[in-house]
Amino acid sequence: xxxxxxxxxxxxxxxxxxxxxxxxxxxxxxxxxxxxxxxxxxxxxxxxxxxxxxxxxxxxxxxxxxxxxxxxxxxxxxxxxxxxxxxxxxxxxxxxxxxxxxxxxxxxxxxxxxxxxxxxxxxxxxxxxxxxxxxxxxxxxxxxxxxxxxxxxxxxxxxxxxxxxxxxxxxxxxxxxxxxxxxxxxxxxxxxxxxxxxxxxxxxxxxxxxxxxxxxxxxxxxxxxxxxxxxxxxxxxxxxxxxxxxxxxxxxxxxxxxxxxxxxxxxxxxxxxxxxxxxxxx
Ligand SMILES: C[S@@+](CC[C@H](N)C(=O)[O-])C[C@H]1O[C@@H](n2cnc3c(N)ncnc32)[C@H](O)[C@@H]1O
Numbered sequence: 349x350x351x352x353x354x355x356x357x358x359x360x361x362x363x364x365x366x367x368x369x370x371x372x373x374x375x376x377x378x379x380x381x382x383x384x385x386x387x388x389x390x391x392x393x394x395x396x397x398x399x400x401x402x403x404x405x406x407x408x409x410x411x412x413x414x415x416x417x418x419x420x421x422x423x424x425x426x427x428x429x430x431x432x433x434x435x436x437x438x439x440x441x442x443x444x445x446x447x448x449x450x451x452x453x454x455x456x457x458x459x460x461x462x463x464x465x466x467x468x469x470x471x472x473x474x475x476x477x478x479x480x481x482x483x484x485x486x487x488x489x490x491x492x493x494x495x496x497x498x499x500x501x502x503x504x505x506x507x508x509x510x511x512x513x514x515x516x517x518x519x520x521x522x523x524x525x526x527x528x529x530x531x532x533x534x535x536x537x538x539x540x541x542x543x544x545x546x547x548x549x550x551x552x553x554x555x556x557x558x559x560x561x562x563x564x565x566x567x568x569x570x571x572x573x574x575x576x577x578x579x580x581x582x583x584x585x586x587x588x589x590x591x592x593x594x595x596x597x598x599x600x601x602x603x604x605x606x607x608x609x610x611x612x613x614x615x616x617x618x619x620x621x622x623x624x625x626x627x628x629x630x
Contacts, residue, residue, distance in 0.1 A: 350465045350488045352436055358589040359539040362485040364437035365463075367588070372439040374584040376414050379440075380447075381577030383416030387566055392420050392480075395507050395621050398560045401426055405475035408499060409433040410464050410492075411482025415444030415457060421478075422448075422456040429475070431457045434467060464492045467499060474500050478507045483547075484540045493554040503626050506556060512618040514541035518575070518604060519614035529600060533582070536589035544620045556624035567616035572608035575615040579604055 355362050360371055367375070382388055399405075403426050409418040412433035421427050435441050441459045448454045462469075464479075464486055477496050483489045496506050513534060520526035534541055543550075548558055568575050579601050586597040607613040 350491045352463045352465060352487055355487050355539065357539055358536055358591060359485055360536060360585045360589050362487075362539045364435070364440060367437070367439075369439070370584060371588040372437065374581045374588075376440060376443050378577055378581040379413045379416055382574070383420065385574050385577070387564070387574050389420070391509060391564065391619070391621060392417060394562060395478075395509060395560075395623060396421060396424065396427075398562075398621075398623055399476060399505060399507065401476070403428045405429045406473060407431045408470075408474040408477045410467075410477060410479050410496070410499075411435060411485070412444060412459070413437075413440050415441075415448055415459060417478065417480045418444070418457050419448055419451055419453050422453045423451070432460065432470075432474070433457050434460045434462045434464070436461065436463050464495060466491075466495060470499055472498065472501060474504055476500075476505050476507065478509075480507075480509045481511065483508060483543050484510045484513055484538045486539065489540055489543050489546075490550055490553065493550055493556070497554050497556065497626060500626055503628055505559075505623055505625050506551070507621065507623050508544075508547060508551075509621040510544050510619065511538070512542065512544045512620060513538040516541075516617040517615065519607075520600075520603060532586065532591040536586050536591045544622075547620070547622055551622065551624045555627050555629065557627045558622060558624045560621075560623040562621045564619040564621075565616060566619060567614075568608075569614055569616075570608075570611040572604070572613045572615065576608065 406429050412435045415433045418431050418433040441461050445459045486492045566574050583601050586592040587594045
């Protein structure tokens with residue numbers, strides 16, 4: 349049976365089941381900060397609107413992290429159904445529970461720990477399953493989609509939002525323009541850098557019919573904005589992934605931060621949302 353523990357690469361967001369507390373705390377801070385950014389708020393608004401919810405749907409947020417997306421959806425007026433939020437990291441699940449309690453949403457969200465490759469205790473009870481930047485971190489996206497199909501009602505809907513992380517770039521003044529540091533960031537922060545390009549085919553292979561999609565570019569030009577909350581996390585996560593020493597990561601981030609102060613920062617990545625419905629069989 350495939351499991352996340354078979355992971356070979358250093359992706360820190362994929363190793364949250366075994367990461368140290370310093371790394372997990374940096375991950376939690378980054379997830380919370382980006383969820384509050386207007387770009388992510390717009391993305392979630394757009395896919396929730398595209399789902400045309402009637403209000404009572406049961407929703408699964410798979411790879412929920414601190415539950416930022418589950419909480420965003422639970423606080424919407426048109427979402428009165430139960431939300432289940434699952435992540436492989438007990439630390440992030442605990443953080444999610446605490447934040448849901450603090451925000452008065454604890455009675456709307458059930459948090460569980462589990463591996464998206466096999467959630468054996470659940471079956472076929474969800475109307476909607478959301479993977480908000482999960483698939484770029486899993487060992488085997490096809491198995492995770494197969495599992496999603498099993499967890500959904502036969503004609504339930506899946507929402508996949510993720511980065512096309514092979515397009516992620518932070519420009520630097522190095523002779524290669526940042527190509528090598530981009531490569532190191534790619535392996536330290538993602539496992540499936542091109543998975544969204546394969547997603548229409550992967551969805552079809554698992555019996556889903558693609559219904560809606562939207563493309564985004566998160567580009568900060570001059571000042572760091574969306575990407576600014578990544579910078580403090582990189583100081584901790586690049587050494588924790590073993591791709592840079594603390595000093596190298598510090599120098600790298602210092603330069604990125606000073607380029608933002610001098611209005612010469614450039615970082616960009618493509619993101620996509622895809623919504624698909626289970627195809628009726630038989
Ligand atoms: C980039 S974070 C996204 C978290 C959350 N969806 C958000 O957008 O705020 C990726 C999350 O996937 C989780 N994760 C990675 N592999 C997983 C797996 N096989 N099963 C469940 N969760 C997993 C990590 O623990 C991490 O919380």
